[in-house]
Amino acid sequence: MEERVVTQETPHETLSNLLQESRRFAPPADLAEAANVTSAAYEEAAADRLAFWEKQARRLHWNTEWDTVLDWSNPPFAKWFVGGKLNAAYNCVDRHVEAGIGDRVAYHWEGEPGDTRTITYADLQREVSKAANALLELGVQKGDRVAIYMPMIPETVFAMLACARIGAPHTVVFGGFSADALRGRIEDCDAHVVITADGGYRRGAPSALKPNVDEAIEGIDHVRNVLVVRRTGQDVAWTEGRDVWWHDVVDRQSEEHEAEPHDAEHPLYVMYTSGTTAKPKGILHTTGGYLTQVSWTHNAVFDLKPETDVYWTAADIGWVTGHSYIVYGPLSNGATSVMYEGTPDTPHKGRWWETVAKYKVSILYCAPTAIRTFMKWGDDIPAQHDLSSLRLLGSVGEPINPEAYVWYRHNIGGDRTPVVDTWWQTETGAIMISPLPGVTHGKPGAAMRPLPGIEADIVDDQGTPVPNGGGGFLVVKEPWPSMLRTIWGDDERYIKTYWSRFDGLYFAGDGAKKDDDGDFWLLGRVDDVMLVSGHNISTTEVESALVSNSKVAEAAVVGSTDPVTGQAIVAFVILRGETVDNGEALVAELRDHVAKHLGPIAKPRQIMIVPELPKTRSGKIMRRLLRDVAENRSLGDVTTLTDSTVMDLIKTKMPSAS
Numbered sequence: 001m002e003e004r005v006v007t008q009e010t011p012h013e014t015l016s017n018l019l020q021e022s023r024r025f026a027p028p029a030d031l032a033e034a035a036n037v038t039s040a041a042y043e044e045a046a047a048d049r050l051a052f053w054e055k056q057a058r059r060l061h062w063n064t065e066w067d068t069v070l071d072w073s074n075p076p077f078a079k080w081f082v083g084g085k086l087n088a089a090y091n092c093v094d095r096h097v098e099a100g101i102g103d104r105v106a107y108h109w110e111g112e113p114g115d116t117r118t119i120t121y122a123d124l125q126r127e128v129s130k131a132a133n134a135l136l137e138l139g140v141q142k143g144d145r146v147a148i149y150m151p152m153i154p155e156t157v158f159a160m161l162a163c164a165r166i167g168a169p170h171t172v173v174f175g176g177f178s179a180d181a182l183r184g185r186i187e188d189c190d191a192h193v194v195i196t197a198d199g200g201y202r203r204g205a206p207s208a209l210k211p212n213v214d215e216a217i218e219g220i221d222h223v224r225n226v227l228v229v230r231r232t233g234q235d236v237a238w239t240e241g242r243d244v245w246w247h248d249v250v251d252r253q254s255e256e257h258e259a260e261p262h263d264a265e266h267p268l269y270v271m272y273t274s275g276t277t278a279k280p281k282g283i284l285h286t287t288g289g290y291l292t293q294v295s296w297t298h299n300a301v302f303d304l305k306p307e308t309d310v311y312w313t314a315a316d317i318g319w320v321t322g323h324s325y326i327v328y329g330p331l332s333n334g335a336t337s338v339m340y341e342g343t344p345d346t347p348h349k350g351r352w353w354e355t356v357a358k359y360k361v362s363i364l365y366c367a368p369t370a371i372r373t374f375m376k377w378g379d380d381i382p383a384q385h386d387l388s389s390l391r392l393l394g395s396v397g398e399p400i401n402p403e404a405y406v407w408y409r410h411n412i413g414g415d416r417t418p419v420v421d422t423w424w425q426t427e428t429g430a431i432m433i434s435p436l437p438g439v440t441h442g443k444p445g446a447a448m449r450p451l452p453g454i455e456a457d458i459v460d461d462q463g464t465p466v467p468n469g470g471g472g473f474l475v476v477k478e479p480w481p482s483m484l485r486t487i488w489g490d491d492e493r494y495i496k497t498y499w500s501r502f503d504g505l506y507f508a509g510d511g512a513k514k515d516d517d518g519d520f521w522l523l524g525r526v527d528d529v530m531l532v533s534g535h536n537i538s539t540t541e542v543e544s545a546l547v548s549n550s551k552v553a554e555a556a557v558v559g560s561t562d563p564v565t566g567q568a569i570v571a572f573v574i575l576r577g578e579t580v581d582n583g584e585a586l587v588a589e590l591r592d593h594v595a596k597h598l599g600p601i602a603k604p605r606q607i608m609i610v611p612e613l614p615k616t617r618s619g620k621i622m623r624r625l626l627r628d629v630a631e632n633r634s635l636g637d638v639t640t641l642t643d644s645t646v647m648d649l650i651k652t653k654m655p656s657a658s
């Protein structure tokens with residue numbers, strides 16, 4: 001079924017080597033035949049986009065049907081399914097129990113120490129109802145904000161759905177964030193209650209959460225209560241009257257709670273996303289449109305068969321990926337998911353693959369940073385586990401380098417599985433650009449086409465669409481159901497950030513190219529484009545060229561000021577497990593490799609072999625810090641780094657003067 005046209009060693013003289021990637025992978029015949037969504041969906045949506053989304057909205061249970069599909073009379077403030085009423089928690093839980101599938105497993109939960117829990121849809125209904133009753137007892141009212149700062153445990157999902165049920169928007173703050181970050185978010189959205197745990201397990205040890213909450217809310221009087229789940233059993237400080245144990249308050253509640261319908265535009269949650277420098281933006285998502293698009297995309301892009309698939313998004317619920325594709329997408333579709341608490345190398349580097357084999361995971365969704373880490377650890381580790389249950393793989397969060405894509409497909413997917421590279425953002429709420437696994441030929445490195453119902457394009461700096469073969473800025477041209485509605489409390493910033501660069505178009509902030517077939521290639525944030533001797537070169541292109549060398553697992557590229565070329569390319573490279581670092585010879589080989597692939601203009605001025613790269617807690621490379629190193633500046637803000645010692649290691653690799 002599949003064709004493999006060229007090998008990775010074919011040299012190219014021009015830039016834009018990415019676009020010359022010509023390996024193609026056809027959808028497996030059996031998958032295509034039984035696919036949830038066929039090419040007809042594109043035609044249907046092109047004929048009538050709003051009717052297409054109305055049809056997808058009907059996949060949910062509405063207590064009252066909408067009278068207007070889209071109100072765009074006051075752009076860029078969209079309202080979808082106006083007049084409609086529904087309850088997100090009812091759609092994710094009760095309706096499945098009422099349909100007779102209460103015994104189906106919603107989550108196979110796996111704690112890092114190896115403890116497990118099985119949560120069925122009927123369990124979920126009881127637990128969410130009890131948690132909703134507890135929040136009401138604590139005085140939480142519809143519209144009040146609730147902050148959730150938790151490890152990856154089932155109570156995190158119970159808490160989110162309890163909030164959704166009573167109409168109290170949640171704001172989940174990633175458990176790896178500091179007390180300061182938590183405080184800023186609690187203040188910004190004026191939360192009344194914080195739900196947390198004593199701690200969670202990370203890297204083989206309990207990691208405390210409650211002390212951060214205590215520090216974060218000191219002196220903030222709008223936080224009335226802290227609801228604490230006991231997970232690790234570690235000692236916690238206790239403020240009487242404010243702090244309450246989950247097991248004291250939730251466990252004694254009634255298992256019955258009737259879900260009240262909320263307006264389609266009722267706020268469902270606020271998710272903070274960091275701006276490059278300024279304070280984090282509270283991205284507001286509402287109920288009906290959000291649930292419509294996450295539910296449909298989860299069904300379409302992953303070709304989910306809820307009766308037979310075991311689905312795993314290996315991400316944290318503290319990111320939008322977890323909100324949309326661990327919680328709301330899978331549950332609204334009645335899926336069985338795996339939820340894993342800890343890190344991928346605890347107690348050993350095969351933990352994910354052992355977990356896939358244990359639960360017979362059929363669909364796996366993760367980030368390129370994880371894939372490249374597994375490449376670095378070596379092919380022999382996944383090879384020790386039975387991964388034959390997998391039938392579909394997904395990627396999200398960064399551009400996936402063609403070599404990482406092929407590695408993933410081969411070493412994890414056994415060359416059977418399609419790989420769907422899905423582009424979206426916290427702001428878009430759900431997947432926007434992606435192959436459809438039963439329809440689209442996979443191209444390593446390309447996110448391919450906007451999904452049916454999504455009008456996206458690539459434009460030049462005047463806002464004019466580029467022809468095939470051209471590059472520019474990714475924009476969305478028409479409102480979509482799961483779009484952010486505003487930045488919490490800051491409509492002006494919403495307009496300025498997303499709707500001011502191009503008249504009437506949503507500016508995503510990403511660079512992209514269209515290949516000769518008109519397929520889309522994402523090239524990273526526009527701030528990451530370098531200008532070398534008058535040529536625009538994206539960091540992604542040079543990174544992918546480096547990763548296409550079999551000795552390289554991961555690369556990060558930055559532009560550094562250069563007296564001759566304006567900017568010069570500086571690369572930081574992590575080697576694959578089996579590679580020996582023979583110093584200058586290896587660096588020369590890699591520089592030549594890039595020159596051969598992309599042309600001499602893209603040859604890095606410097607290549608540093610490093611043991612680690614600085615990453616944000618969501619796994620994105622922090623190129624800003626590497627630029628500081630490359631330009632011999634003192635480092636900017638390092639507070640969002642996962643591991644601040646990484647920068648010291650990297651600095652020792654840097655020649656003192658360049």
Ligand code: WT7
Pocket residue numbers: 273319320321395396397398399400421422423424425426427447508509510522523524525618
């Ligand atoms: C940014 C959004 C979407 C959930 C996780 C990240 C980058 C995301 C891809 C992809 C290339 C991608 C973009 C985007 N990105 N997916 N498939 N290919 N780039 O959410 O933290 O809001 O980040 O992630 O640069 O703008 P986020």
